[in-house]
Amino acid sequence: MRKRLLQLVHIGKSQLKMDDDTYRRLLSQQFYQNSAKNISYSDLLKLVKILQQKGAKIRLPQGSSPLSALQRKLWAVWKAVAEESSSMALNAYVRRYYTEVADWRELNDEQTASIIEQLKQWKKRLGK
Template identity: 30%
Template structure:
């Protein structure tokens, strides 16, 4: 199929996707392509019509139909073989919401899990779902410590009170630091 026919086909798909009635469609063609029919337009005019449709909200799809995800997303909670794995995924997503993790995808989490589990005798795990109970616990605690450190540093930089343990010698537990950070961000 040549480029001109491809553009005409995309315009017809755009008409359907935008739910344009015939009069509106012809007006759009005439306003942007100087003709009321695609068959009378050159490639430049067809591209102008397609651009106008994209401004109205039409989105082109790549070859092959659906646009594939480049990143794998996490499965639903409760499906993991260990409860820690669901917690790992939840903390990873919360860290992405707190702008600590740039990529919230399962693939990025797998890379982190591979790095953390590789520290223990060179036996890295390729996928978070494949972790045994000990590996999942190690990854979970590593994530919680990283998250807690990052939030505590942000709280210090902002001049907020950082929750300390009962002795006052170190940071409070994970939950206390998270709750303190979220309380400060909502109320300040």
């Protein structure tokens, strides 16, 4: 999904006829980065919304969830196990295992499966 969001950002940039300097200034002002590749998943969603507000005719396909089936499973297991079942809390949990990952939605499938298994073990220990 991250790849699709990056595509939408560049389509929106083209539709708005944004030159490179203006685009980089927008990224710098809003997200303190000079490339969309360096911003988090949630910030990419915000960037798509900003481009839409500026007039770009881009949108995510209807009916499709921004999360993969594996990511939805991770979220469901997290909500069943954690006392504080917020996205920020899950991010903190994930960072303990994958320090380079800023947002749990950016985990690849292998990493997501690993976190799910760890949460299942935690759930067993809690007796839930």
